[in-house]
Amino acid sequence: MSNKKIKVGVLGAGRGMALVNVLTSHPDAELVAICDQFEPLLMQCKKISDAVDKKIELYNSYDNFLNHDMDAVVLANYANEHAPFAIELLSSGRHVLSELMAVETLSQAVALVEAVEKSGKVYAYAENCCYYATILEMKRLYQQGEIGNFLHGEGEYIHDCESIWPRLTRGERNHWRNRMYSSFYCSHSLGPIITITGTRPVKVVGFETPNVEYMAKLGYGAGTSAMEVIQMDNNATVKSLHGLLKREPSLHWFSIYGDKGMIETDRWHEHECRIHVYREDSRLADTEINYRAKYSYSTDSSEKILEHGGSDFYPIHHFLQKITGNTEKQESIDVYQALDMSLPGLLAYRSICNGNKPIEVPDFRKVEVRDKYRNDNWCTNDKVAGENIAPLCSFGSPKLPDSIYEDVREMWVNKLKNKLF
Numbered sequence: 001m002s003n004k005k006i007k008v009g010v011l012g013a014g015r016g017m018a019l020v021n022v023l024t025s026h027p028d029a030e031l032v033a034i035c036d037q038f039e040p041l042l043m044q045c046k047k048i049s050d051a052v053d054k055k056i057e058l059y060n061s062y063d064n065f066l067n068h069d070m071d072a073v074v075l076a077n078y079a080n081e082h083a084p085f086a087i088e089l090l091s092s093g094r095h096v097l098s099e100l101m102a103v104e105t106l107s108q109a110v111a112l113v114e115a116v117e118k119s120g121k122v123y124a125y126a127e128n129c130c131y132y133a134t135i136l137e138m139k140r141l142y143q144q145g146e147i148g149n150f151l152h153g154e155g156e157y158i159h160d161c162e163s164i165w166p167r168l169t170r171g172e173r174n175h176w177r178n179r180m181y182s183s184f185y186c187s188h189s190l191g192p193i194i195t196i197t198g199t200r201p202v203k204v205v206g207f208e209t210p211n212v213e214y215m216a217k218l219g220y221g222a223g224t225s226a227m228e229v230i231q232m233d234n235n236a237t238v239k240s241l242h243g244l245l246k247r248e249p250s251l252h253w254f255s256i257y258g259d260k261g262m263i264e265t266d267r268w269h270e271h272e273c274r275i276h277v278y279r280e281d282s283r284l285a286d287t288e289i290n291y292r293a294k295y296s297y298s299t300d301s302s303e304k305i306l307e308h309g310g311s312d313f314y315p316i317h318h319f320l321q322k323i324t325g326n327t328e329k330q331e332s333i334d335v336y337q338a339l340d341m342s343l344p345g346l347l348a349y350r351s352i353c354n355g356n357k358p359i360e361v362p363d364f365r366k367v368e369v370r371d372k373y374r375n376d377n378w379c380t381n382d383k384v385a386g387e388n389i390a391p392l393c394s395f396g397s398p399k400l401p402d403s404i405y406e407d408v409r410e411m412w413v414n415k416l417k418n419k420l421f
Contacts, residue, residue, distance in 0.1 A: 006095075006323055009033040009070040011062070011085060013041035015099055016076030018305075018312045019126075020045060023074070024052045025301045026313075028320045033057040035065035040416075066092065072323060074126070074316070075099055079185065080176045080381060083108040090119040097124045097319045100187045102335070102342040104384060106362075106376040109339050113364045116335045124319040125338035129157070129188045129252055130195040131314035131331070134265045134275050137293035138256060139196045141263055146279055148260030150197045150236045155189035157242040158225075158251040165218040167416075171409025173219065173402070181380050181392060182208040182223030182243060183352065186345030189240040190228065192254050195333075199232040200340045201361045206348025210395040215244055219404050221397040222380075228348040230361075240344070266290075272309035297329065336365050350378065352394045 008029050010016045013036035023031040034045045034056060042058045049056040059065040066088070072095035075082045083103040086096045102125060103109045116123040129135065141147065161168065169175040183206050194200065208223035215224060225243025232238060253271055255264035261279035265271050276290040295302070295310070305313040318332040333341075340361075347359040362369050380390045391397065 005030040006320055007032045007069060007071045008074060009035070009065060009068060009072070010074045010076060011035050011065065012076035012078070012099075013038070013045050014076070016074065017041070017044065017048075018307050019074050019076055019316060020048055022301070022305055022313050022316045024048060024054065025304055026316065026320065027299075027301065028324060029316070031056055032070055033059060033065055033068040035059040035062055070094060072097065072122075072319070078176045080104040080180060080379075083112050086123065087111055087115040090115045090121050090123065093119070093121065095122040095124075095319070095323050097126050097316065098338065099126050100342075101184065101345070102187075102338040103346075104381060105379050106343070106346065106373040108377075109343060109364055110370045110374050113335055113339070113370070122319065122322050122332075123335045123338075124315065124322065125333040125335070125341070126315035126319075127187050127191040127195075127333060127338075127341060128308050128311040128315055130191045130333060131311040132192070132252070132265075132272050132309050133293040133295045133311075134271075134273065135192045135195060135254065136295065136331070137275055138192075138254070138263045138265075140296075141277065142196050142256060142258070143198075146260075146277070147256065147258030147262055149258055150199060150232075150234060150256065151259060152236055152257040153193040153197065153238045154253075154255045155191075155193050155238070155240050156251055156253045157185075157188035158245050158247045159243075160246050160248070160250065161244055162214050162218065165215070165220070166408050166412035169219060169408065170412050171219070171405045171407075173400075173405045175219075176381075178219050178221065179380055179392070180222060181226075181349045181390065183226035183228060183345045183348040186226070186228060186240055186242060186348070187341045188252065189242045190230070190238065190344060191333075191341040193238050193240070193256070194337060194340055196254075196256055197232070197234075197236070199234050199236060200337075200363065201230045201238070201344045202233050202363075203231040203358050204344045204348050204351060204361055205229045205356055205358050206351040207356060208349075208352050208394060209243070211393050211398055212244075216398045216400065217404065219400055219408050220244075221400055222392045223395065226345075226348065226352070228344050230344055272311075336363075339364055346379075349390065353390065 075098045208226045228240040230238040266274040278288045302313040
């Protein structure tokens with residue numbers, strides 16, 4: 001294994017800012033370039049670069065960024081645009097760590113899998129919820145047989161984004177968040193269930209709630225929340241719930257039921273830290289405990305990362321370890337599991353629009369199933385879907401005038417000037 005640092009670039013400085021902080025302190029990485037079209041974010045990156053006294057090239061042009069000398073790229077750009085960039089970067093000989101979501105369409109899923117296989121490069125999925133200390137502890141307990149065979153799981157990601165919507169969308173009518181259907185962003189709620197149990201989805205039914213006024217007035221026209229009901233390959237069932245429902249604090253919550261007990265995370269103030277475990281012993285005497293989960297290992301670099309319960313460190317760490325060939329304690333999420341975590345959301349929306357009918361979830365590990373989906377570009381993005389465009393909401397989407405987006409942009413500009421974001 002080489003001691004040479006891996007040269008890494010970051011595409012997207014919004015969500016990418018947290019990942020930049022990981023890369024500037026990780027001993028195996030050399031952050032060499034950052035690309036974003038939004039100048040204020042690049043200026044924030046420059047402050048980070050100056051603070052750590054490292055030369056990091058800043059680009060507002062993707063083509064110039066692509067030509068930079070890099071071994072690997074972290075994709076933190078818009079969530080519906082990861083696959084095309086990943087495919088191009090893999091073809092150029094770079095390793096790729098993709099933020100959420102993995103793909104926007106089934107045709108992109110086929111193309112992404114084949115690009116990974118052809119390139120021979122490392123592709124990893126940065127689903128940070130899978131790296132909470134609680135999730136890794138639940139995985140350890142499940143794999144040790146503490147609760148027996150997996151029967152049912154539940155995952156919830158509830159985040160009321162009303163107050164931060166102007167910062168997220170900047171008043172852009174066609175921003176991905178304003179154009180994306182309710183079940184798309186399913187990975188936060190489903191991914192940890194797959195990580196804990198090692199199972200994969202085979203069938204999905206989707207449901208959504210209508211658009212609500214408090215989001216429509218901010219330019220959002222899709223359903224408020226979505227729920228996927230999923231059958232897994234071991235016949236277990238899963239409920240995945242996510243969306244813009246009203247709740248404080250925001251929630252990442254997970255529960256796993258086995259035939260000998262159950263494990264779940266805390267639902268309130270320690271949901272990223274505490275788990276509850278119920279087990280039946282051999283005499284059927286009930287045993288229940290709860291405790292704060294801790295990472296089984298940490299480094300000087302990981303202890304500096306506090307956002308998202310420290311989980312932002314681990315997707316990057318395991319990505320770098322996989323590139324260097326260090327497979328000890330390997331927890332990297334590959335392209336096949338990335339699709340297992342992403343495709344149920346895409347297919348759930350098709351189920352929703354087809355009267356909540358069950359839909360098969362294809363396994364693109366199998367070459368023979370790919371051709372059926374190779375040209376399937378159905379989605380809500382007209383630039384990708386063309387004539388195969390999907391509706392924004394199965395209940396009907398409100399007609400939103402340009403004045404709404406002008407007002408949201410003004411809100412964003414005013415708060416930016418007053419440093420309220």
